Amino acid sequence: MPVEHTVKEFEQELNRLNEIIAQMGALAETQLIDSLRAITDRDTELAMQVVKNDAKVDALESEIDDLTLQELALRQPVAVDLRRVVGALRASTDLERISDYATNIAKRAVPLNQMTPAGPIHGIHRMGGTVLNMVEDVLEAYGQGDAERAIEVWSRDEEVDEIYSSLFREILTYMIEDPRTITACTHLLFIAKNIERIGDHATNIAETIYFLVKGERLRGLRPKGDDASFAVVDVPRRD
Amino acid sequence: MPVEHTVKEFEQELNRLNEIIAQMGALAETQLIDSLRAITDRDTELAMQVVKNDAKVDALESEIDDLTLQELALRQPVAVDLRRVVGALRASTDLERISDYATNIAKRAVPLNQMTPAGPIHGIHRMGGTVLNMVEDVLEAYGQGDAERAIEVWSRDEEVDEIYSSLFREILTYMIEDPRTITACTHLLFIAKNIERIGDHATNIAETIYFLVKGERLRGLRPKGDDASFAVVDVPRRD
Numbered sequence: 461m462p463v464e465h466t467v468k469e470f471e472q473e474l475n476r477l478n479e480i481i482a483q484m485g486a487l488a489e490t491q492l493i494d495s496l497r498a499i500t501d502r503d504t505e506l507a508m509q510v511v512k513n514d515a516k517v518d519a520l521e522s523e524i525d526d527l528t529l530q531e532l533a534l535r536q537p538v539a540v541d542l543r544r545v546v547g548a549l550r551a552s553t554d555l556e557r558i559s560d561y562a563t564n565i566a567k568r569a570v571p572l573n574q575m576t577p578a579g580p581i582h583g584i585h586r587m588g589g590t591v592l593n594m595v596e597d598v599l600e601a602y603g604q605g606d607a608e609r610a611i612e613v614w615s616r617d618e619e620v621d622e623i624y625s626s627l628f629r630e631i632l633t634y635m636i637e638d639p640r641t642i643t644a645c646t647h648l649l650f651i652a653k654n655i656e657r658i659g660d661h662a663t664n665i666a667e668t669i670y671f672l673v674k675g676e677r678l679r680g681l682r683p684k685g686d687d688a689s690f691a692v693v694d695v696p697r698r699d
Numbered sequence: 700m701p702v703e704h705t706v707k708e709f710e711q712e713l714n715r716l717n718e719i720i721a722q723m724g725a726l727a728e729t730q731l732i733d734s735l736r737a738i739t740d741r742d743t744e745l746a747m748q749v750v751k752n753d754a755k756v757d758a759l760e761s762e763i764d765d766l767t768l769q770e771l772a773l774r775q776p777v778a779v780d781l782r783r784v785v786g787a788l789r790a791s792t793d794l795e796r797i798s799d800y801a802t803n804i805a806k807r808a809v810p811l812n813q814m815t816p817a818g819p820i821h822g823i824h825r826m827g828g829t830v831l832n833m834v835e836d837v838l839e840a841y842g843q844g845d846a847e848r849a850i851e852v853w854s855r856d857e858e859v860d861e862i863y864s865s866l867f868r869e870i871l872t873y874m875i876e877d878p879r880t881i882t883a884c885t886h887l888l889f890i891a892k893n894i895e896r897i898g899d900h901a902t903n904i905a906e907t908i909y910f911l912v913k914g915e916r917l918r919g920l921r922p923k924g925d926d927a928s929f930a931v932v933d934v935p936r937r938d
Contacts, residue, residue: 522916525916529781529785532771532781532785533777533778533781536775536777538772538775539772542768542771542772546768546771553792564928567928568928632881632882632885635874635878635881635885636878636881636882639874639875639878639881642871642874642875642878642881643871643875646871646874646885646888649885649888649889650888650892650928653889653892677761689803689806689807689889
């Protein structure tokens with residue numbers, strides 16, 4: 461049924477999808493970088509910028525939604541083409557969530573910057589850097605359709621979960637030792653959780669890449685090192 | 700191209716999708732009910748049951764993934780049929796997340812039940828009830844393809860966000876007043892956040908129903924009353 465002309469048009473549409481994903485990815489990455497910087501540099505203006513920029517990512521997600529639906533309806537793709545369309549739809553959902561979590565981090569920078577600096581900001585910074593690397597690498601893997609690299613990124617989620625669990629305990633201990641830091645540390649707890657969730661979404665994108673390239677699922681094996689939900693912190697003694 | 704036989708088969712497949720969504724919905728709802736009960740009744744055994752049952756919901760999501768891909772590839776649906784397939788795909792993602800959040804609540808019940816009861820458990824219970832009603836109603840609306848009811852559920856998200864913001868402040872105040880409750884209250888903060896996120900996913904499903912029935916988007920207008928990220932709690936005085 462498809463004539464050469466149609467095939468070419470469809471190829472252009474698929475490329476357009478990839479372009480929007482790359483654009484969304486770059487924006488989401490910047491959102492994460494800026495939200496982390498807003499915390500470490502105590503830059504409230506930058507934080508407000510992140511909150512504002514979230515709408516741009518949302519707009520691109522809507523564009524992907526429309527485009528994929530249109531392609532499914534008009535081109536009725538199969539096999540790898542279908543996976544490319546569905547893959548773009550999935551990846552865009554994850555990128556929108558990444559920007560959303562970055563926005564949440566930025567929102568928390570606003571009250572944090574009004575308080576005395578407290579708690580393990582260094583731990584947040586380090587965890588943020590680890591997750592940022594995951595996001596960068598998974599976006600490159602997506603652009604290049606690199607399933608091996610996707611697996612590599614995917615396997616790093618466990619490390620993030622472990623950093624998160626340890627950071628969670630550290631922040632809690634901080635609060636217990638100095639209750640004046642409770643409000644600030646509560647924001648840090650949620651920031652740590654947001655960063656951990658961004659790592660999850662980078663991992664989702666890695667799964668999407670694998671599915672897109674290989675046509676099968678990279679699941680079930682997902683490593684899980686996060687046990688912060690089970691945390692019972694003993695009140696530390698510092699005599 | 701489609702002969703009567705094919706149309707009938709496809710209709711059966713679409714019904715099968717709806718059945719799985721209904722099954723997933725019922726399971727996710729039970730997960731939420733049980734996780735809340737595990738908190739209020741301090742029932743650790745029930746909490747562990749919720750953690751275990753999450754795998755069932757995950758398995759149904761995978762089934763929906765496979766089925767929708769197969770339908771897109773083989774049936775190449777258009778218009779309302781396409782929306783039904785894509786709608787099921789979206790709804791299943793939200794239901795999986797709802798069960799995931801319920802599981803997280805249940806995991807936190809385990810350490811909580813080992814501690815002295817602390818903090819505004821009543822507030823958690825009340826917020827949980829509100830969100831549970833949203834989940835119940837949105838699942839009924841999905842089953843009946845009821846766009847009006849979907850809008851009604853969708854409009855309730857603002858109320859949940861407001862309850863969450865107020866509960867967040869209440870828990871924080873509690874911690875500040877009695878630092879011995881910090882660990883317990885931290886779990887309550889995350890539980891409140893998890894319930895709020897479940898409300899978001901019920902709202903997403905409402906948007907999916909609207910899109911499925913009307914073929915256009917119910918967005919942009921989404922009410923937002925959650926400003927807990929901006930919270931700066933003043934240390935309360937209770938003299």
